[in-house]
Amino acid sequence: MSKLITENHFSDADAFYAALTDAHRELSTVDSERLNARLILLLANHIGDKQVLLEALDIAAQLEQ
Amino acid sequence: MQKTYSNPIYPYRKSADQEAQRPVHHPVIIIGAGPCGMAAALDLAKQGQASVILDDNNTVSVGSRAICFSKRTLEIMDRYGCAQPMVEKGVTWQKGKVFFKQEQVYEFDLLPESGHKLPAFINLQQYYFEEYMVNQIAKEPLIDLRWMHKLVELDSSAEGNQLKVETEDGVYALSCDYLLVADGANSKIRTELGLESKGQVFQDRFLIADVVMKADFPTERWFWFDPEFHPNQSVLLHKQADDVWRIDFQLGWDADPEEEKQEAKIRPRIEAMLGKDVEFELEWASVYTFQCRKMDDFIHNRVIFMGDAAHQVSPFGARGANGGVQSVENLAWKLARVLKGQAPATLIDSYNEERQHGAAENILNSTRATDFITPKNDISRAFRDETLRLAKHYPFARSLVNSGRLSMPCDYQHSSLITKSSALNTGFDAGIAPGFVCLDAPIGINGEDGWLLEQLGNRFVLLYNGEGIDNDELKTLSSISDDLVLLDSRELEDKEGMLAERYCMSGGQGYLIRPDQYVAAKFEQLSREQINSALQRALGYQSAQENP
Ligand SMILES: Cc1cc2nc3c(=O)[nH]c(=O)nc-3n(C[C@H](O)[C@H](O)[C@H](O)COP(=O)(O)OP(=O)(O)OC[C@H]3O[C@@H](n4cnc5c(N)ncnc54)[C@H](O)[C@@H]3O)c2cc1C
Numbered sequence: 001m002s003k004l005i006t007e008n009h010f011s012d013a014d015a016f017y018a019a020l021t022d023a024h025r026e027l028s029t030v031d032s033e034r035l036n037a038r039l040i041l042l043l044a045n046h047i048g049d050k051q052v053l054l055e056a057l058d059i060a061a062q063l064e065q
Numbered sequence: 066m067q068k069t070y071s072n073p074i075y076p077y078r079k080s081a082d083q084e085a086q087r088p089v090h091h092p093v094i095i096i097g098a099g100p101c102g103m104a105a106a107l108d109l110a111k112q113g114q115a116s117v118i119l120d121d122n123n124t125v126s127v128g129s130r131a132i133c134f135s136k137r138t139l140e141i142m143d144r145y146g147c148a149q150p151m152v153e154k155g156v157t158w159q160k161g162k163v164f165f166k167q168e169q170v171y172e173f174d175l176l177p178e179s180g181h182k183l184p185a186f187i188n189l190q191q192y193y194f195e196e197y198m199v200n201q202i203a204k205e206p207l208i209d210l211r212w213m214h215k216l217v218e219l220d221s222s223a224e225g226n227q228l229k230v231e232t233e234d235g236v237y238a239l240s241c242d243y244l245l246v247a248d249g250a251n252s253k254i255r256t257e258l259g260l261e262s263k264g265q266v267f268q269d270r271f272l273i274a275d276v277v278m279k280a281d282f283p284t285e286r287w288f289w290f291d292p293e294f295h296p297n298q299s300v301l302l303h304k305q306a307d308d309v310w311r312i313d314f315q316l317g318w319d320a321d322p323e324e325e326k327q328e329a330k331i332r333p334r335i336e337a338m339l340g341k342d343v344e345f346e347l348e349w350a351s352v353y354t355f356q357c358r359k360m361d362d363f364i365h366n367r368v369i370f371m372g373d374a375a376h377q378v379s380p381f382g383a384r385g386a387n388g389g390v391q392s393v394e395n396l397a398w399k400l401a402r403v404l405k406g407q408a409p410a411t412l413i414d415s416y417n418e419e420r421q422h423g424a425a426e427n428i429l430n431s432t433r434a435t436d437f438i439t440p441k442n443d444i445s446r447a448f449r450d451e452t453l454r455l456a457k458h459y460p461f462a463r464s465l466v467n468s469g470r471l472s473m474p475c476d477y478q479h480s481s482l483i484t485k486s487s488a489l490n491t492g493f494d495a496g497i498a499p500g501f502v503c504l505d506a507p508i509g510i511n512g513e514d515g516w517l518l519e520q521l522g523n524r525f526v527l528l529y530n531g532e533g534i535d536n537d538e539l540k541t542l543s544s545i546s547d548d549l550v551l552l553d554s555r556e557l558e559d560k561e562g563m564l565a566e567r568y569c570m571s572g573g574q575g576y577l578i579r580p581d582q583y584v585a586a587k588f589e590q591l592s593r594e595q596i597n598s599a600l601q602r603a604l605g606y607q608s609a610q611e612n613p
Contacts, residue, residue, distance in 0.1 A: 033444065037451040045461040 004055040066328075067348050069277060069307040070192055072124040075199070077213035079234055088238035091117050092404050094228065095245040096216050096254060099126065100191070101372025101389040102247035103198040103210075107145040108397030110207040111523045112580065114404060117239075118208065119230060121215035125195035128349045129275045132188045132305050133383035137474040137502065138390050139183040140582070144522045147201035148183060151194060154306050155187030161286035163466060165453040167293050171463055180563040181505045182516040186471060188305045190275075191386070219244070219254060221366045243400060244368045247389075250356075252374035258365055264358025264428065267379060269439055271353050272314040272325050275305070276335065279344035282310065288468040290438075290453055294337040299438050301468065302338075309348055312338075315438065322352035355379035355435070357428045363417045369396065376424035381434035381469035384427040391474060392420045398523075398580035402604065407548060412605030415482050423475040430470055437467040474502045477583060481607075484577075484586035484599040493589060496569035496576075503582045504567045509558030517557070517564060522582045525549040525600060528568070529575025529591055541593045546600060579603055 010016055024032050044053055059065075082089040093109060095102045098120035106116045134151065142148040162172045177185060202208050217236065218229035226244045229236050246254050255262065286303040289295070298315035305311055314334060316325060324330055328347055335345065359376035363369060372389035396416040402408040440446035455462035477483055478500030486499055497503060506517040520526070527542065531553040543551050559565055568576070577586040577599050586599035601607055 033447050034451055037444075037447045038455060041448070041452060041455060041462060041465070042459075 002055055003049065003052045004059070006059075066350075067128070068346065069309055069348060070190065072127060072192060073196060073199075075123050075212040077123065077233055078211065079232070080209070080211055080214075082239060083232070083234060083237040085237075088227065088240045090240045091115075092242045093117070093245060093400065094119065094226070094239060094241040094243075095247060096120075097247035097249060097372070097374075098122075098195075098199070098210060098212070099247055099249060099372060100131070100195060100198065100386045101393050102245070103195065103202060104141070104145070104390045104393040105245050105247065105371060105397055106208045106210070107147075107198065107201060107205065108141075108394055109401055110205045111144065112398055112401035113207070114397075114401040115207040116209070116245075117241075118202075118210045119214040119216055120210070120212055123212045125199065126191040129190075129273045129311065129351060131191040131194070131380075131383070131386045132303075132311055133186055133387075133472075134189060134194060135186045135383065135387045135472040136181065136183050137472070138387045139187065140505070140518055141390055141394050142198075143183060143518070144582075145198075145201055146204070147197045150197045150200075151189055152183065152187060154193055154197075155189035156284060156304050156306055157184045157187055158284045158286055158304060160283075161288070163453075163456070163463075163468070164287065164289040164292060165450070165457075166291055168457075170453055170457045170466075173463070180507055180561055180567075182507075182518065183505070186383075188303060188311075190305050190307075190309065193306060194386070216248075216254065219257065219368070221258065221368045223366050225367055242367060242404065245396075245400075246368060246370045246374050247372040247393075248374050250373040250377045252370070254368070255360070255370060255374055258368065260360060260365060260370075262358045262360050262375070262377065264356060264377075265432075266354060266356045267435055267439065268318045269354065270316040270318060270320045270322060270325070271355065272312075272316055272320075272331065272334075272350060273353060274312045274314070274331055274335070274350040275309050275348040276312060276345040277307070277309055277348055279346070282343075289338075290449070290468075292338070295334065299468070300338060310345075316352070320352070325352050326350050357432050357435075359421070359424045359428065363392075363420060364413065369400075369413070369416070371396065375420075376427070378427050378431040379435050380431075381438060382427075382430050382472055383469065384431055384472045387472040388423060388427040391423060392416075394581045395420050395423070399605075402548070408604040409606060415480065415605055419477045419480050419482070422477070422479070426475045427472070430472075434467045434469045476501045482579075482585065482603050482605060484602050486587050486589075491571065491574075491589070492569050493571065493574050493587070494569075496587070497567065497584050499584050499586055501584055503576075503578055503584060506563035506567055507560040508564060509560055510556065514560070518582060520552055520557075521578050523580050525580060525585070525603070526578045527551045527575055527591075527596060528554060528570075528578055529588075530554045530570040530572050532572030534573060534591065538591075542591065542596065545593060545597050549596075549600065577603065 093116040095105050095118045098118050106118050109116050139148045159175050163170050202210050215231045217231045220227040225242050228239045284304050289300040301313040357378050363375045378384045399412045440449045452462050452465045483500040508517050573590050575588050575591050576584050579585045585603040
């Protein structure tokens with residue numbers, strides 16, 4: 001059974017999206033990559049649950065979708 | 066170079082077998098007196114089985130190889146009788162530091178868990194480890210260890226093996242039922258039988274140097290990722306016996322191994338790392354590439370592969386000798402029982418089943434550590450570097466930093482020899498699960514202080530809580546098998562309450578424990594029928610019936 005939430009779960013979706021793109025706006029590609037890596041690690045730890053993380057990875061890896 | 070240790074020389078001795086008219090037959094011959102071959106002979110002797118070891122050399126391991134031996138390995142050595150000198154000579158460390166570029170990211174303290182006879186691990190040069198095993202072997206009348214006897218030809222069939230052995234007195238012939246092969250990572254025997262060990266070579270080189278520090282230096286493990294004194298690579302420093310320090314320098318694939326081994330090249334590397342004022346002497350240096358690989362099947366006719374010959378790992382996480390010794394102990398009790406006619410020959414197949422699983426787990430762990438230390442592409446490097454940066458401020462990231470995970474014994478919970486417990490709904494469930502290795506506990510027995518693990522092993526043990534069991538019942542239980550010893554936990558003084566805490570038995574409950582100290586089954590309510598059936602399963606009778 002899937003555990004990953006794929007329905008809207010944001011308290012403020014627009015604000016998050018703006019903050020995410022703002023954080024990257026002035027960065028080089030290399031620094032953006034670093035920021036993304038840090039963000040993923042922080043969020044992954046917050047989620048913690050292996051099944052949720054693997055489901056998210058699986059969907060993320062379906063690049064053609 | 067080497068000053069702190071000089072290798073003992075074990076002389077060649079002629080065996081009476083060399084004078085015999087016809088090839089002398091032995092039930093078990095072992096090739097290789099490394100940690101795994103010697104462990105096999107010691108374990109077999111503990112189970113009452115004689116063996117002959119042939120080694121093509123006349124000494125223990127030369128130079129810098131294994132240094133980190135885990136608790137499980139020491140527990141096994143303790144069962145053989147040689148853990149004490151290892152622990153006395155070995156170094157135990159607790160504190161470590163992790164550095165990234167020019168700064169320290171964090172430090173850690175592995176506080177030891179109490180209630181175990183043996184430490185979580187020791188650092189000890191492989192030559193000492195082997196020397197203490199050789200000394201123990203000298204006390205075992207069931208072991209015939211022959212130095213400078215080299216296996217040069219093998220004819221293996223389903224019935225047994227014919228061997229040709231070369232010595233300075235010429236070649237002689239032997240035969241055996243089972244040949245245990247522990248001739249190392251580049252096993253010639255494996256190659257000659259047309260068998261393969263498959264996996265991956267890491268495209269990297271490591272300089273492994275042992276140095277003696279002239280001044281005091283903290284007994285800590287220091288690991289540098291990408292330090293300024295050795296950019297883009299990793300460096301590890303930790304202590305061994307005799308104030309010898311092991312330094313691992315990652316060199317990259319393009320390094321020239323011959324050049325890197327030169328003292329003139331090594332000295333500046335170490336000075337850059339420790340500072341020019343730290344005085345040291347170089348003991349030993351070698352350059353290695355590492356691989357992770359294993360055979361698909363450790364058994365070929367009656368030839369059984371063990372140790373590095375069967376499965377090899379990169380040293381991060383120290384699983385080579387540790388994993389190897391655990392494979393050996395898995396095999397020895399089974400082989401001894403097959404030879405005594407107490408188990409079907411198919412029991413030996415479960416060595417392959419259980420240890421393929423163990424080897425895969427060790428390879429997985431070593432590969433993960435190697436991949437963290439040597440990121441395979443830019444994005445892996447970005448993740449690795451950010452993990453290290455986050456680790457400085459946020460504790461969660463420290464759990465991702467992987468410079469080698471301590472070797473832990475694997476479990477066999479899915480093995481065909483293990484009787485799964487039907488849902489246990491009492492607190493017994495919290496004890497050790499079937500397929501897991503027993504944990505130690507400080508106990509008193511017959512008025513003396515001791516340890517639980519000293520009471521287990523070498524034969525099957527039923528460890529139970531006898532409250533509420535009457536004498537007639539006990540009699541029927543004790544007559545189940547000559548290979549089964551009953552141990553009532555109430556006869557053990559639970560000195561620190563660890564026995565209760567780790568085993569969680571109430572009256573009438575118990576564990577069936579294999580000769581390798583693994584739990585074969587646990588019983589909510591002891592019954593002769595259930596114990597007997599679990600014992601039969603552990604000896605491979607059940608699975609032999611299921612797949613004839
Ligand atoms: C740099 C380095 C660091 C390591 N660190 C660790 C560590 O910290 N912890 C750990 O657990 N492991 C470590 N290892 C791995 C460990 O050294 C090996 O896993 C271990 O030595 C394997 O033991 P073995 O008995 O299978 O084989 P070996 O030790 O290789 O012994 C094989 C023996 O067989 C003999 N032989 C070969 N051919 C014949 C023949 N034809 N006839 C008779 N005899 C023969 C050889 O002379 C030798 O004595 C490390 C390895 C390296 C290289």
